[in-house]
Amino acid sequence: MAMPPARLVVLLVQSTLHGHFSSGIIIFIMVKYVLLRKVKRMKLTREDVLNVALLSRLEIRDDEIENVTRQFNDIMQHVDRLNQVNTENVRPTAHALPVCNVLRPDVRQTSLPREKAMANAPLAEDGFFRVPKIVEG
Amino acid sequence: MKYEIVIGLEVHAELKTNSKIFCGCSTHFGAEQNTNVCPVCLGLPGSLPVLNQRAVEFAIRAGLxxxxxxxxxxxxxxxxxxxxxxxxxxxISQYDLPVCKNGYLDIEVNGETKRIGITRIHLEEDAGKLVHPQTITTSNYAYVDYNRTGVPLVEIVSEPDIRTPEEARAYLTKLRSILEYCDVSDCKMEEGSLRCDANISLRPAGADYFGTKAELKNMNSFKAVQKGLEYEAMRQEDVLADGGAIRQETRTWDEARGVTLSMRSKEQAHDYRYFPDPDLVPLLISREQVEEVRTSLPELPDARKDRLVEQDGLSSYDAEVITASRAVADYYDAVKKLVDDPKTIANWIMGDMMKQLNTRGLSITASPVTPVHLAEMIQLLNKGTISGKIAKNVFEEMFVSGKKPAEIVKEQGLVQISDESAIIAIVEQVIAANPQSVADFRAGKEKAIGFLVGQVMKQSKGRANPEMVNKLLKERL
Structure with missing residues (x-):
């Protein structure tokens, strides 16, 4: 999986802006997962992949793990290359677009009718969404 | 070993905007479940958040x-x-660039002032409300109401400067007071518009490092925060004294049992993976806007307290009680404009007024006794028209009926009797009817006069001027 760094950034921005979370977010997660640890990057292991999968609530089959681990490492290599760019005088990017202060006045607007709001709820009762047990007792 | 307690508090306060932080849904508390929701706050695909400008203004205001x-x-x-x-x-929250940072507030505990640092204040959206059919640990399922989802919050994070559960409570009381003064939050713990999580750890007294902390949740009142922290400090001390180690974990305060319990979440991997929200553009806050907000700030509790001490001559304690709530302080000021008798006003507010309000569960803004009524009553008292004892009855009557004090005094014939001849008549009657007490007094039992004064007051239905009764009785004994 060879992808030049510039292409990776474009993918990141595009995928998040357009709501293709699965690709954009997982790359974010991987990059954050490695970079936040502030250690010299070791080769990502099977356990790292499983942990990222858990954090992302993605199911990766046993027979996929090896391939996904290799792809992760490929992508992280590109991140390593990005890290070599001198960014000393570059302000961290808070947003891809050169726009600030998009605000709305504090005015109420009509909400959704409850039937519509709950139309896709797998479980519901008395106007509440119903969810399984949360905390282990 | 002697341990020192280290506490840091995270307070979430809902901002009292009309609409949510990123959409136009109402923030009204108590609406029917899942009726104040829309595609934005439900996170439906394709919806985009837009920041509420008043939420930003409120955060700046709280920060200042x-x-x-x-x-x-x-x-x-x-x-x-x-x-x-x-x-x-x-x-949607703020990670490394919060709206406010590096602040402080001053608390007073046991007569000493202490400064508690505020690390940061950031804006975020509230989450929904979970309703557990039983308790959080025993229910097999939960109900979710998303009305609260997206209500604007400020999270106010303190430095780990707090050293006792009592200081924690003082910090919360002061913080609530300040937020209430600057009118950014209702601060009602019972409605969840003010919530507090506490980080607490122990370390050997004098150590310069921190021990492992536990995070305490689900404390529903300031008192519960104090009690929860007291229990948790004790628990940690026991663990450490036994040579054990504190586990870094979230614990819940069980009010009924008076203990903290470990909350094991099914989500084991705690990694929030913060990243900039691509749906929202950055916020530039001009210095002009900051100054504009600064000039709109009202007089804050500390300044107001100082004013009441320095200009009105109230004691520090009285001034503290009066200024703890802006509504009470405003009431005090309104009465003082009409009658310049600060100490008497403070006494009536802190005494009879608070008692009546508490019994009826009212706030001072809903008091049937208006500042005008209280001022008039104090004038009647100062002129000697009514006695202090009668005034208490008049106050209660005003509270019940909402009538003006002069009206009540007139209707019920409560005018104080300061006419000497009228009092003499009663005094002589009492002396004649109580020869034993008179004899006791003359034999040197000073206390007997108290009984006689009481009899005169009783006969006059409390209306006789007590000083004159004393004087006239003594003259005749």
């Missing part, structure tokens, strides 16, 4: 009131975690 630096450049980030009260699976 808490002596913070206001950021010139701020942004919003996604905090990723899975919990059913969070429909998007991420909360």
């Amino acid at each position: 009131a808490l002596n913070c630096e206001i950021a010139e450049f701020s942004k919003f980030d996604r905090k990723n975690y899975y919990y059913p009260d969070l429909p998007k699976d991420y909360q």
